[in-house]
Amino acid sequence: MGALTFKRGIHPSHSKDFTEKKPIKIYMPKGDLVFPMLQHIGAPCKPLVKKGDNVLVGQKIGEPQGFVSSPIHATVSGTVKAIKDVLHPNGSKVQGIVIENDGEYTEIDTMIARKDYKNLSREEIINIIKEAGIVGMGGATFPTFIKLSPPPEKKIDHIIVNGAECEPYLTSDHRIMLEETDRVVKGLQIILHLFPDAKGFIGIEDNKPDAIKAMKEATKGISNITVATLKTKYPQGAEKQLIYSITKREVPAGALPADVGCIVQNIDTVVAIHRAVLRGRPLMRRIVTVSGGAIKEPQNFKVRIGTSYRELIEAAGGFKEEPTKVISGGPMMGLALFSLDVPVIKGSSSILCLTKKEAIQNEESNCIRCGKCVSICPMNLLPYKLNTLAINNEDDLFVKYKGMNCIECGACSYICPSNRHLTHSIRTTKRTIMAKKKK
Amino acid sequence: MTDHYIVSSSPHIRSDKTVDKIMRDVIIALMPATIFGIYNFGPRALLIVVLCIISSIGSEALFQFITKRKISINDYSAVVTGLLLALNLPHTVPWWIPVMGSVVAIIIVKQLFGGLGQNFMNPALGARAFLLVSFAGLMTRWELDGVTTATPLGILKEGGSSLPSIADTFFGFIGGCIGETSAIALLIGGIYLLIRKIINWRVPVFFIGTVFVLSLLISGRGFDINYAAYQIFSGGLMIGAIYMATDYSSSPMTKTGQIIMGLGCGILTAVIRIYGSYPEGVSFAIIIMNLFVPLIDRFTIPKAFGEVAKNEK
Ligand code: SF4
Ligand code: SF4
Numbered sequence: 137m138g139a140l141t142f143k144r145g146i147h148p149s150h151s152k153d154f155t156e157k158k159p160i161k162i163y164m165p166k167g168d169l170v171f172p173m174l175q176h177i178g179a180p181c182k183p184l185v186k187k188g189d190n191v192l193v194g195q196k197i198g199e200p201q202g203f204v205s206s207p208i209h210a211t212v213s214g215t216v217k218a219i220k221d222v223l224h225p226n227g228s229k230v231q232g233i234v235i236e237n238d239g240e241y242t243e244i245d246t247m248i249a250r251k252d253y254k255n256l257s258r259e260e261i262i263n264i265i266k267e268a269g270i271v272g273m274g275g276a277t278f279p280t281f282i283k284l285s286p287p288p289e290k291k292i293d294h295i296i297v298n299g300a301e302c303e304p305y306l307t308s309d310h311r312i313m314l315e316e317t318d319r320v321v322k323g324l325q326i327i328l329h330l331f332p333d334a335k336g337f338i339g340i341e342d343n344k345p346d347a348i349k350a351m352k353e354a355t356k357g358i359s360n361i362t363v364a365t366l367k368t369k370y371p372q373g374a375e376k377q378l379i380y381s382i383t384k385r386e387v388p389a390g391a392l393p394a395d396v397g398c399i400v401q402n403i404d405t406v407v408a409i410h411r412a413v414l415r416g417r418p419l420m421r422r423i424v425t426v427s428g429g430a431i432k433e434p435q436n437f438k439v440r441i442g443t444s445y446r447e448l449i450e451a452a453g454g455f456k457e458e459p460t461k462v463i464s465g466g467p468m469m470g471l472a473l474f475s476l477d478v479p480v481i482k483g484s485s486s487i488l489c490l491t492k493k494e495a496i497q498n499e500e501s502n503c504i505r506c507g508k509c510v511s512i513c514p515m516n517l518l519p520y521k522l523n524t525l526a527i528n529n530e531d532d533l534f535v536k537y538k539g540m541n542c543i544e545c546g547a548c549s550y551i552c553p554s555n556r557h558l559t560h561s562i563r564t565t566k567r568t569i570m571a572k573k574k575k
Numbered sequence: 576m577t578d579h580y581i582v583s584s585s586p587h588i589r590s591d592k593t594v595d596k597i598m599r600d601v602i603i604a605l606m607p608a609t610i611f612g613i614y615n616f617g618p619r620a621l622l623i624v625v626l627c628i629i630s631s632i633g634s635e636a637l638f639q640f641i642t643k644r645k646i647s648i649n650d651y652s653a654v655v656t657g658l659l660l661a662l663n664l665p666h667t668v669p670w671w672i673p674v675m676g677s678v679v680a681i682i683i684v685k686q687l688f689g690g691l692g693q694n695f696m697n698p699a700l701g702a703r704a705f706l707l708v709s710f711a712g713l714m715t716r717w718e719l720d721g722v723t724t725a726t727p728l729g730i731l732k733e734g735g736s737s738l739p740s741i742a743d744t745f746f747g748f749i750g751g752c753i754g755e756t757s758a759i760a761l762l763i764g765g766i767y768l769l770i771r772k773i774i775n776w777r778v779p780v781f782f783i784g785t786v787f788v789l790s791l792l793i794s795g796r797g798f799d800i801n802y803a804a805y806q807i808f809s810g811g812l813m814i815g816a817i818y819m820a821t822d823y824s825s826s827p828m829t830k831t832g833q834i835i836m837g838l839g840c841g842i843l844t845a846v847i848r849i850y851g852s853y854p855e856g857v858s859f860a861i862i863i864m865n866l867f868v869p870l871i872d873r874f875t876i877p878k879a880f881g882e883v884a885k886n887e888k
């Protein structure tokens with residue numbers, strides 16, 4: 137059987153060779169750790185500590201507010217140095233807790249390992265995941281316990297682990313699949329325990345044959361888990377495209393994966409579930425790829441959440457040339473940073489320092505109607521048209537032309553020979569329309 | 576400490592296939608036909624090609640200079656227009672025809688409509704049609720090896736009997752415009768464009784296919800494969816279908832639209848050739864279809880991914 141895939145899409149250069157062969161390196165923070173109270177989609181947390189308090193590894197320091205929210209835990213032991221507005225990787229300022237690391241890593245005594253999860257009830261497991269502060273670590277950071285509690289009328293028959301890692305440069309998921317293979321499998325089995333009628337799938341792009349091999353070996357003899365080989369194509373890892381590739385089901389516009397019987401989880405999230413359920417540990421670490429042409433020694437780091445980006449860049453040997461652009465996340469969908477003094481949060485998959493050559497910035501020129509954007513849009517939209525409608529503020533037509541279906545994957549801007557800022561204009565218009573709707 | 580990095584919205588990387596590279600590929604694709612044309616028709620053909628290219632670049636630069644726009648001749652699109660125009664002229668035309676044609680193509684058809692991407696018909700084609708209507712005699716004087724000749728289509732139309740062989744027609748040793756005679760040279764270029772993903776197959780295949788099928792069915796000659804072969808290998812069909820009907824600005828953006836464009840051009844060409852008083856119909860067929868492109872685009876919006884009934888699994 138050939139590799140599974142979706143329709144249209146693009147083939148950007150992978151640029152993964154910087155780090156794909158580099159084993160995950162554990163990095164211990166040196167400076168203060170910063171915990172923004174917003175590390176998930178939903179309401180920000182309320183600090184549970186005050187200045188001067190002592191905290192322990194694993195201690196809850198941020199209390200979720202409202203239903204869609206997720207607690208935040210200290211990842212080192214030490215003293216609360218300040219509670220103040222801090223810079224978030226998304227460029228905004230949010231309330232955060234600054235902790236001075238005492239270097240002792242004294243752990244709180246509530247983190248207890250369990251031998252087995254099979255005797256736990258569904259509610260107990262969901263509660264563990266909720267209390268552990270686990271969110272989607274692919275970047276969307278939606279609280280995982282909500283994703284795992286679909287309304288009962290939605291029959292879930294596919295649990296899909298997203299190992300596509302289709303963004304160029306990123307190799308963190310790849311390394312996890314190689315180095316923490318069994319934890320991925322165990323994590324998936326825990327989820328399957330919650331959905332006994334579902335089958336598990338681990339989708340991996342075929343540019344990672346070693347990961348496919350490792351996962352296949354680790355799942356040998358497990359009848360309800362399949363490793364699905366996916367064609368290397370961007371955006372293979374986008375939720376709706378991934379679901380289509382594996383199940384040939386189309387998630388209807390405005391609906392959720394659960395509406396077509398699917399739940400998709402990121403690789404690192406599944407490992408976090410394993411750690412929370414079997415080892416009693418909240419979400420405190422993640423794998424971050426530090427890469428790009430401007431970095432001296434690109435690496436995959438296992439870091440404690442709260443560690444500063446600047447420290448990680450130094451740990452990767454610093455710059456070999458001054459980058460023109462620093463990105464939090466992948467080059468297709470990540471956010472450009474104006475400062476390196478931001479902390480690793482739950483959704484930080486990578487730090488990319490791109491040279492002038494890598495992050496080409498050509499001037500925008502007239503659309504030449506080449507049709508390339510149309511022929512590659514994974515959502516089958518007309519990006520050139522949406523761009524014109526966005527520029528002319530024709531909101532009604534923008535909606536009529538299905539602009540709201542855009543997943544902001546960036547493929548159209550990538551391919552456009554005239555360097556039109558297609559994705560940007562569509563994204564901004566979507567936001568304006570959504571804001572108007574709320575009013 | 577502050578850092579000075581460019582902050583812009585994603586995506587942060589771009590494909591390196593920019594407009595100038597696309598145009599360069601089109602020029603490369605036209606090389607076999609150009610070289611063959613010069614070989615077939617002699618040095619005067621080269622002169623016409625050079626004149627067209629220089630006056631196209633010149634018109635573009637001059638217009639943009641006068642209207643204080645950004646001079647964009649380095650995107651090679653004016654070269655493509657000039658070259659295409661030259662390939663669509665007989666080598667016998669006086670020197671001022673290429674110059675006038677280029678001015679019409681670049682200034683009237685392209686720039687006055689807003690420049691690259693905004694023109695509703697292919698500039699070279701528009702200029703050719705203008706010249707054909709205004710200077711019909713000059714534009715249809717065919718010569719081969721210094722002897723006045725007729726194109727195979729003309730001979731077929733008149734019912735003459737001295738047709739060149741199919742092989743000569745396929746390779747291009749026949750009368751006609753500089754770049755249109757060699758089907759094989761044009762096809763090689765077309766395949767290059769397909770491989771480089773500059774054009775897609777829908778317009779050319781449906782265009783040529785329709786002409787072929789209709790030539791078999793409605794020519795009134797019974798099921799004459801030979802006749803149909805002459806219809807597709809001679810005249811402006813190859814160059815029109817591969818290089819002009821696929822013009823980005825003036826062809827549909829959607830897959831269905833491109834099929835409609837190919838079919839429409841094919842039907843019109845066959846009808847003009849068979850029923851019209853004129854042996855050739857490619858240029859006018861494409862121009863007529865160009866006028867419908869906005870309409871075609873509006874009525875062939877593809878179904879967005881996820882536009883399925885909610886309960887449909
Ligand atoms: S329109 Fe949206 S979904 Fe389509 S390619 Fe552009 S960014 Fe991606
Ligand atoms: S890719 Fe760019 S130039 Fe081509 S049609 Fe789309 S917007 Fe226009």
